[in-house]
Amino acid sequence: xxxxxxxxxxxxxxxxxxxxxxxxxxxxxxxxxxxxxxxxxxxxxxxxxxxxxxxxxxxxxxxxxxxxxxxxxxxxxxxxxxxxxxxxxxxxxxxxxxxxxxxxxxxxxxxxxxxxxxxxxxxxxxxxxxxxxxxxxxxxxxxxxxxxxxxxxxxxxxxxxxxxxxxxxxxxxxxxxxxxxxxxxxxxxxxxxxxxxxxxxxxxxxxxxxxxxxxxxxxxxxxxxxxxxxxxxxxxxxxxxxxxxxxxxxxxxxxxxxxxxxxxxxxxxxxxxxxxxxxxxxxxxxxxxxxxxxxxxxxxxxxxxxxxxxxxxxxxxxxxxxxxxxxxxxxxxxxxxxxxxxxxxxxxxxxxxxxxxxxxxxxxxxxxxxxxxxxxxxxxxxxxxxxxxxxxxxxxxxxxxxxxxxxxxxxxxxxxxxxxxxxxxxxxxxxxxxxxxxxxxxxxxx
Amino acid sequence: xxxxxxxxxxxxxxxxxxxxxxxxxxxxxxxxxxxxxxxxxxxxxxxxxxxxxxxxxxxxxxxxxxxxxxxxxxxxxxxxxxxxxxxxxxxxxxxxxxxxxxxxxxxxxxxxxxxxxxxxxxxxxxxxxxxxxxxxxxxxxxxxxxxxxxxxxxxxxxxxxxxxxxxxxxxxxxxxxxxxxxxxxxxxxxxxxxxxxxxxxxxxxxxxxxxxxxxxxxxxxxxxxxxxxxxxxxxxxxxxxxxxxxxxxxxxxxxxxxxxxxxxxxxxxxxxxxxxxxxxxxxxxxxxxxxxxxxxxxxxxxxxxxxxxxxxxxxxxxxxxxxxxxxxxxxxxxxxxxxxxxxxxxxxxxxxxxxxxxxxxxxxxxxxxxxxxxxxxxxxxxxxxxxxxxxxxxxxxxxxxxxxxxxxxxxxxxxxxxxxxxxxxxxxxxxxxxxxxxxxxxxxxx
Numbered sequence: 001x002x003x004x005x006x007x008x009x010x011x012x013x014x015x016x017x018x019x020x021x022x023x024x025x026x027x028x029x030x031x032x033x034x035x036x037x038x039x040x041x042x043x044x045x046x047x048x049x050x051x052x053x054x055x056x057x058x059x060x061x062x063x064x065x066x067x068x069x070x071x072x073x074x075x076x077x078x079x080x081x082x083x084x085x086x087x088x089x090x091x092x093x094x095x096x097x098x099x100x101x102x103x104x105x106x107x108x109x110x111x112x113x114x115x116x117x118x119x120x121x122x123x124x125x126x127x128x129x130x131x132x133x134x135x136x137x138x139x140x141x142x143x144x145x146x147x148x149x150x151x152x153x154x155x156x157x158x159x160x161x162x163x164x165x166x167x168x169x170x171x172x173x174x175x176x177x178x179x180x181x182x183x184x185x186x187x188x189x190x191x192x193x194x195x196x197x198x199x200x201x202x203x204x205x206x207x208x209x210x211x212x213x214x215x216x217x218x219x220x221x222x223x224x225x226x227x228x229x230x231x232x233x234x235x236x237x238x239x240x241x242x243x244x245x246x247x248x249x250x251x252x253x254x255x256x257x258x259x260x261x262x263x264x265x266x267x268x269x270x271x272x273x274x275x276x277x278x279x280x281x282x283x284x285x286x287x288x289x290x291x292x293x294x295x296x297x298x299x300x301x302x303x304x305x306x307x308x309x310x311x312x313x314x315x316x317x318x319x320x321x322x323x324x325x326x327x328x329x330x331x332x333x334x335x336x337x338x339x340x341x342x343x344x345x346x347x348x349x350x351x352x353x354x355x356x357x358x359x360x361x362x363x364x365x366x367x368x369x370x371x372x373x374x375x376x377x378x379x380x381x382x383x384x385x386x387x388x389x390x391x392x393x394x395x396x397x398x399x400x401x402x403x404x405x406x407x408x409x410x411x412x413x414x415x416x417x418x419x420x421x422x423x424x425x426x427x428x429x430x431x432x433x434x435x436x437x438x439x440x441x442x443x444x445x446x
Numbered sequence: 447x448x449x450x451x452x453x454x455x456x457x458x459x460x461x462x463x464x465x466x467x468x469x470x471x472x473x474x475x476x477x478x479x480x481x482x483x484x485x486x487x488x489x490x491x492x493x494x495x496x497x498x499x500x501x502x503x504x505x506x507x508x509x510x511x512x513x514x515x516x517x518x519x520x521x522x523x524x525x526x527x528x529x530x531x532x533x534x535x536x537x538x539x540x541x542x543x544x545x546x547x548x549x550x551x552x553x554x555x556x557x558x559x560x561x562x563x564x565x566x567x568x569x570x571x572x573x574x575x576x577x578x579x580x581x582x583x584x585x586x587x588x589x590x591x592x593x594x595x596x597x598x599x600x601x602x603x604x605x606x607x608x609x610x611x612x613x614x615x616x617x618x619x620x621x622x623x624x625x626x627x628x629x630x631x632x633x634x635x636x637x638x639x640x641x642x643x644x645x646x647x648x649x650x651x652x653x654x655x656x657x658x659x660x661x662x663x664x665x666x667x668x669x670x671x672x673x674x675x676x677x678x679x680x681x682x683x684x685x686x687x688x689x690x691x692x693x694x695x696x697x698x699x700x701x702x703x704x705x706x707x708x709x710x711x712x713x714x715x716x717x718x719x720x721x722x723x724x725x726x727x728x729x730x731x732x733x734x735x736x737x738x739x740x741x742x743x744x745x746x747x748x749x750x751x752x753x754x755x756x757x758x759x760x761x762x763x764x765x766x767x768x769x770x771x772x773x774x775x776x777x778x779x780x781x782x783x784x785x786x787x788x789x790x791x792x793x794x795x796x797x798x799x800x801x802x803x804x805x806x807x808x809x810x811x812x813x814x815x816x817x818x819x820x821x822x823x824x825x826x827x828x829x830x831x832x833x834x835x836x837x838x839x840x841x842x843x844x845x846x847x848x849x850x851x852x853x854x855x856x857x858x859x860x861x862x863x864x865x866x867x868x869x870x871x872x873x874x875x876x877x878x879x880x881x882x883x884x885x886x887x888x889x890x891x892x
Binding site: 013016017020021024025042044045048052053058059060061284295296297298299300303304314316317319320321322323324325326331333334335360361363364365366393394395396397398399400401403404405407408410413416417418419420421422423424425426427429430431433435436440441444 | 459462463466467470471488490491494498499504505506507730741742743744745746749750760762763765766767768769770771772777779780781806807809810811812839840841842843844845846847849850851853854856859862863864865866867868869870871872873875876877879881882886887890
């Protein structure tokens with residue numbers, strides 16, 4: 001039987017992040033990552049395989065850097081965890097003994113129970129490179145592509161498949177707008193307009209009633225009674241945490257939230273930690289259980305789990321949800337709550353907005369004239385609970401200023417007089433700097 | 447005699463920022479800005495007049511937006527403040543009565559006492575559009591351009607004049623490296639290499655002993671004994687605060703620091719506030735008097751002064767110094783202390799660095815592979831006191847995450863587990879996100 005100090009099950013964001021962190025803190029510990037795929041893909045890069053990158057291998061996270069740090073990889077499927085013996089068994093019959101175990105088992109795509117769901121060429125998105133390759137092959141032979149779910153994966157797949165070739169791409173979203181789970185409604189609308197400009201047909205407020213076809217899918221029946229031709233279907237409607245093996249080992253799990261962990265990311269077994277998509281989370285903002293499955297949360301949790309393995313060092317501050325994407329020429333960033341979430345959570349909030357160019361003067365190269373920052377504050381304590389950016393490629397970095405502000409629970413009064421580096425070629429003018437003036441405008445509107 | 451509620455002397459960053467803020471908070475107050483130039487230029491945009499923008503008027507901050515808010519402009523030179531009568535007199539004999547006065551009089555370029563300094567075609571940089579136009583005209587007739595001072599203005603002017611045409615541009619810096627007052631030495635070095643690539647001759651560790659010439663300058667004598675041909679000279683070696691008029695009115699002033707203000711940016715007269723380059727400042731980091739003359743500080747101070755005019759609302763948190771620039775393909779951002787400043791201030795510090803691509807995978811468009819974040823922490827309390835970024839156009843937004851962190855006095859432990867939005871097309875990978883891992887590496891090195 002093999003043996004290792006720290007065994008990590010899962011080789012994506014949470015697993016690799018914790019592996020890196022353990023080796024940084026404890027270079028002498030033997031760290032072994034087990035994964036059930038031949039290599040790890042950049043999970044957020046999957047849509048780009050089908051457009052800009054042009055090949056699955058181009059979206060690879062190379063093992064080299066990890067191997068150089070002394071991290072070992074095992075390619076196998078885990079079948080069982082024997083917590084009493086500290087042994088993990090693989091489907092091929094092999095076993096490995098661990099001192100500490102990190103579960104970074106991720107989540108699986110949600111597959112809706114819709115008539116016809118068993119037909120061929122319906123593809124929920126997972127992270128297996130062979131499977132992603134198969135999608136590419138079917139895409140080569142297709143013309144009409146239906147994408148179900150207008151979240152990040154859906155809008156990005158739609159954009160990239162249009163970029164790949166002259167496909168008829170239809171994006172179907174049940175909610176009134178795309179990206180509604182993370183972004184402000186008006187920002188989701190902008191993304192829809194950009195998709196439309198790129199030739200994607202966007203159907204919001206629309207559900208899929210059934211998949212049509214014989215062996216292979218050839219169409220969809222929609223909630224408005226119409227049908228839609230489809231040679232293939234891509235599903236991006238959410239995920240469910242991978243809890244089965246953990247649950248079978250007697251660890252506390254919850255089908256919706258994942259493997260139950262405490263603030264140190266410990267499971268109900270003190271030698272087993274869980275992080276990333278498979279682990280339960282609470283909201284940074286209100287402390288309530290929340291489903292946010294995101295690589296940046298996983299990466300942060302990987303560092304937290306790693307640091308607590310041998311001594312309880314770090315508590316999680318909860319999951320924030322800091323997102324960004326780019327569709328065509330439009331980028332959006334979102335951190336924390338949207339107006340809709342505030343309403344759902346009965347939060348009395350006020351907002352502040354600022355729209356200004358992101359260069360000064362605006363005639364300078366690379367300028368996105370209508371760069372908007374929108375901030376949401378809780379009226380009860382004046383603290384920021386949401387930050388949203390619509391603009392150019394700097395949206396993600398700008399929203400990270402807001403992500404930090406939310407995690408630090410800053411007030412509008414504090415944000416308004418913060419000093420921010422500005423430069424003609426790199427940012428908007430200090431006179432109208434979006435974060436500053438969105439905060440100032442929020443104070444005045446309050 | 448004219449009369450106004452709030453008179454603002456100075457129409458650049460501090461003046462316009464406070465004007466905006468007063469009109470936002472008190473729409474009914476009459477706000478009058480007096481300036482001695484026909485229009486306001488984007489101060490940080492001045493170097494780009496001579497390259498990318500191609501004309502002084504292209505660097506204009508239009509009055510329209512301010513006029514629309516009801517802000518009035520007077521073009522005049524202030525000669526005197528009569529504090530007892532609440533009256534300001536202009537050089538043309540006109541006078542105006544004020545209720546509250548904001549001094550946003552800026553700073554003037556420092557002109558060194560060097561033999562030959564009176565010769566023609568030696569140009570310290572000020573913000574008068576006519577004067578800036580004159581520089582452009584002399585530039586048209588020149589070939590050899592010497593720029594003294596390797597700070598932000600100097601490196602940006604050098605880059606832009608090379609972009610304008612086939613000039614022999616020499617940049618002369620007395621310190622061992624360019625940008626040494628704001629940026630890490632190794633980042634200054636990278637900018638020098640980029641200037642070199644663009645055809646600028648950079649002379650560091652070099653002083654100017656005298657200007658040569660008869661009526662017009664035609665050369666420089668350098669500290670190494672060599673001479674340099676120069677049809678014109680541009681000076682960017684610092685500024686002195688405009689304190690004369692304030693001092694003559696009996697306000698407390700200091701020749702180096704400026705008009706003395708308290709935490710509310712009140713001068714020694716409770717009806718007179720001062721902000722921006724003309725006002726005294728203390729460091730956000732150590733509370734000591736500091737000379738940081740920067741549009742972003744001025745903009746923040748404008749909001750603070752405005753909010754305190756009629757009721758003391760806001761205290762300044764001091765001047766941080768958050769800078770960014772771009773030379774060729776290299777951008778740098780800097781917030782707070784450098785290693786050199788830590789040494790000068792006897793601060794026991796530790797650092798953490800992370801270099802990674804700013805897209806993931808790095809083959810995606812727009813990637814700057816060697817995007818570096820360097821963080822400095824005070825060993826005494828583990829709080830961040832400096833943050834530096836070297837990379838692509840996102841350097842300014844990235845350094846603003848750090849600017850916020852410094853202003854909030856975050857620790858490395860807090861920064862390492864913060865959640866940051868990431869996206870393949872917009873940022874580095876969450877697995878190696880620079881801010882996160884620079885903090886984690888700092889913790890390990892500590």
